[in-house]
Amino acid sequence: MVDLDGDLTCKTWTVAEAAEAAGVTPDVIYQWKRRGKIKPVNERGWPRYRALDILKAEAATRERAHRAA
Template identity: 45%
Template sequence: MSIQIENLTSADLDQLVSTVQAAEAAGVHPQTVRQWRSRGKIEPSGLDKYSRPLYKLIDVLRTEQGTRYRR
């Protein structure tokens, strides 16, 4: 599943995405999403059938925006 940011609707922002999908949407490496989680910047909103974390797309995009250009 590829996420096209420009084509998102408000309903799409509530969808749950995997770590890899979250990273793709935010334009970062999956390890960055894992670091955000370990640092408390983002919390999973659910788990998949293998107990891997799922994140709300809106939370991922807000986290990415909040970490952009920080020094």
């Protein structure tokens, strides 16, 4: 279970955590990265993404698809 409490501008998530929080598969997170919707905050190692960026990308995707939360 991903923790959505606290300051989401500073919190970072792994691909798996980001996917769980957004309700998508890890492949979608990689697609968002390739399309430039999100970018990792670290330069080396396993990618980590800013929680707020993930939630914004998910909301924008949902809005474009005309889906409700």
